[in-house]
Amino acid sequence: MKIIDVILLSWQNLVGNKMRSFLTIAGVGVGIGAIIFLVGIGFGLQQLTISKLVSSATVTSLEAFSDNPDVLKIDNKVVSRIQNIPQVEKVSTINNFPGQLTYTNVTSESLIRVVDSNYYSLAPAELVAGVYPKNSDEALISSATTKTFGAENPTEFIGQTVKVAVYTSITSGTNTEENKEIDLKIVGVFTDASQLVEIVDDEHTVVKADSFSRLKIKAKTSDDVEDLQSQITALGFNSTSLVSKIKEINQVFRWFEFILAGFGFIALVVASIGMFNTMTVTLLERTRDIGIMRAIGTRRRDVRRLFILEAGMIGLAGGVMGIIFAWVGVLFVNGGVNMLAQSAGQSKVVIYYLPTSFLLIVLAFSLAIGLLTGVYPALRASRLNPLVALKYE
Numbered sequence: 001m002k003i004i005d006v007i008l009l010s011w012q013n014l015v016g017n018k019m020r021s022f023l024t025i026a027g028v029g030v031g032i033g034a035i036i037f038l039v040g041i042g043f044g045l046q047q048l049t050i051s052k053l054v055s056s057a058t059v060t061s062l063e064a065f066s067d068n069p070d071v072l073k074i075d076n077k078v079v080s081r082i083q084n085i086p087q088v089e090k091v092s093t094i095n096n097f098p099g100q101l102t103y104t105n106v107t108s109e110s111l112i113r114v115v116d117s118n119y120y121s122l123a124p125a126e127l128v129a130g131v132y133p134k135n136s137d138e139a140l141i142s143s144a145t146t147k148t149f150g151a152e153n154p155t156e157f158i159g160q161t162v163k164v165a166v167y168t169s170i171t172s173g174t175n176t177e178e179n180k181e182i183d184l185k186i187v188g189v190f191t192d193a194s195q196l197v198e199i200v201d202d203e204h205t206v207v208k209a210d211s212f213s214r215l216k217i218k219a220k221t222s223d224d225v226e227d228l229q230s231q232i233t234a235l236g237f238n239s240t241s242l243v244s245k246i247k248e249i250n251q252v253f254r255w256f257e258f259i260l261a262g263f264g265f266i267a268l269v270v271a272s273i274g275m276f277n278t279m280t281v282t283l284l285e286r287t288r289d290i291g292i293m294r295a296i297g298t299r300r301r302d303v304r305r306l307f308i309l310e311a312g313m314i315g316l317a318g319g320v321m322g323i324i325f326a327w328v329g330v331l332f333v334n335g336g337v338n339m340l341a342q343s344a345g346q347s348k349v350v351i352y353y354l355p356t357s358f359l360l361i362v363l364a365f366s367l368a369i370g371l372l373t374g375v376y377p378a379l380r381a382s383r384l385n386p387l388v389a390l391k392y393e
Contacts, residue, residue, distance in 0.1 A: 003305070010310040013282070021314065024278045028318025031268030032366050033325030036354065038260035040326060041333075044352040046253040050246055059222045060089075061122045062241035064215040064232050072236050073211035082217065085231055087224035092118035092216040095209050099179070101145065101197055102163040108148050110195040112166045114209075115216075116202045122216045125198075129155045130188030133200045139164070139184040142192035154189040161185055164197055166207050180207060271318070272373055279311055279377040287384065294386035307378035308371055315370015319363040 014021045064082070066072045083091050092115060099112040120132045128143050139162075146154045167179045184199065201207065217232075217239075219225045225243045232239045283290075290303060330352045338348045 007309060010306055010313060013286075013306075013310055014313060017282075020278060024275050024314055025317045025321055027271035027274045028268070028315060028366060028370070029271075029321030029325055031264065031271035032319050032322025032362060033329070034267045034322075035261050035264030036322055036326035036359070036362055037329045038264050039257050039358070040330065040352045040354045042253060042257035042260050043354060043358070044350060046250065046257075047353045048349060048351060049249055049253075059242055060219045060225060062217050062219065062225055062229060062232075062239050062243075064217060064237045064239045065213070066237055069211065069213075074213075074215060074237070075211045078235070078237075079212070079215065081235065082215065082232065085228065087219050087228045087231075088217060089220045090118050090122065090218040092116050092122050092218075093204065093212045094119065094214040094216060095204065095207065096213045097207065098167045099197070100165040101141070101195075102165070103149055103157075103160065106149055108145070108195060110145060110164075110197050112164060112207070113196060113198045114201050114204060114207050115198060116204075117200055119200070119216060122218050125188075125190035125192070128189045128191055130158045130186070133187050133198070136199065136201045136206045137183070137185060138187045138200065140188045140190050140198040141186055142194060142196040143189055144193050145195050145197065146189055148195060157186045157189055159185065159187075162197075164199075168207060168209065182206060268369070272369055275311065275314055275318075275370065276373045276376070278314075279307065279374055282310075283307070283377045283381050286381075290381050290384055291386045294384070300382040303382040304378040307381050308374040311374025311377070312367055312371045315373070316363065316367045318370070319366030322362070322366065323359060 064074070066074055079091060079093060082088060095114040097112045097114070099110055100107050101110040102108075117134070125132075125140065130140075133139055141157060141162075143154055146157050149157075151157060161183055163181060164184055165179045165181050184197075190198075199206065204212075217228065219228050222243060225241050229239045229241060229244070293303065294300075334350065334352055337351055341349060
């Protein structure tokens, strides 16, 4: 028999018993759909988490700091050495000081961060209102700080003048504090859950210090980040970057996706048993037909092909149905999540993502499951004695 004849005959056998074929395909579809649905949610949460962290600027950025600043300081010499590393494109210096913010006779404790003008090109804050500061008499404040002062709308602070007290050094033995008070014009408000004021001072002369708390470093490409971290570690400093964090996130979600796929695989195993049972029953029902086919000259190989192709069609159709089931489930779940998000005043999110390559792998997997399930019935059918098969009732 020609292969096209075998395919057509397999199709006719499936169509000849529509209800049984549909239920078997639906069983496989439920198993495949469960895998796609659960893994798709895992992929979606992974993409959502990474997208919240990543931008084109932050992927190539890293921070360097000293675990023991009293022994190993980040001073101008260290900054110069790091700037001369070939993989470095730009360096921003950062100093953090405790302090207080006073506005309309109300004073609140706050962290004062002094940065240079490179900082916002390396670590752009998410502005709620206003613009980034350009001069040393301008500042950004966090959204949490505006709430501390009872502002209902962050824009109320734009253009206002506040008094900031910066504690540049603290002597623990005498509990004495040196501070500097400066008046600043608020030009922007950024999203942050902590009490924070950011001042731009390229020369770090407004708030003087002989060393820096941290460095923000931009590598020339994302591929240079890991090598750059190694060189910074060799200088005795620690560093963190989104590249390493993303690797950790991907590793965690990879295990999470395997676990979710395992739950779906259980449903697929149950469906595979059902498909195997269907093919075995089909063999018993068509024993006389097989005997007639063998008696008129059909080869054993063609009988094997007939059953294996029929099982493969069931598996492939189940894979397609599984994708449809998963897509319908996603529409309901994603719609429900977005309804809850909107009712809470949050923006819409997409918690589901599936690469095309994964869908193709799943389809190939469902086809392979179908073909394997049909191997045993196909072997039994091809080994039937034509005379015994013709007498089968």
